[in-house]
Amino acid sequence: FFTVHDPTQLNxxxxxxxxxxxSCIMPLSDEQRAKAEAMIADMGNVYDDSIVTTIEEPINFLIAEKKHHDYYARNPYQGYCAAVVGPKIAKVRAKHAHLYR
Structure with a gap:
């Protein structure tokens, strides 16, 4: 979660x-909430600025229109995907390569 975005930027x-x-986390259980709180506290030592990630109650999300499903997979060369999404995915894959099969 903290690998792909800057949790110190507000809104x-x-x-x-x-x-x-x-930057927010919506835990579905008390256990997830406790883990999120602990992670935010731990990550506070990693960043120079304060972490502004909030913990919020889950909300009901609506399923997006089909044109938005798998957008990056279908449009990897679209401007935003190529300039922003692709590098973020590469960063996560490099950092967490041991988690991939």
Whole structure:
């Protein structure tokens, strides 16, 4: 979770600004909430700025229109995908290669 975004940016990720870009965790159980709280506390030692990731109650998400499903897989060379998504995926794969089969 903390590998692919900057948890110190409030209501934004890079050039994308607004509350829809906030860093938040929506745990589904008390155990997940406790793990999230512990991770946020631990990660506070990693960043120079304060972590602004919030822990919020889960909300009901609507299923997106089909054109949005697997968007990156279908459009890897689209501008945003190539410039932003692709490098983030490469970073995660490199950092967590031991988790891939």
């Amino acid at each position: 934004r990720q890079g050039n994308d600004i607004g509350t829809q870009y906030r």
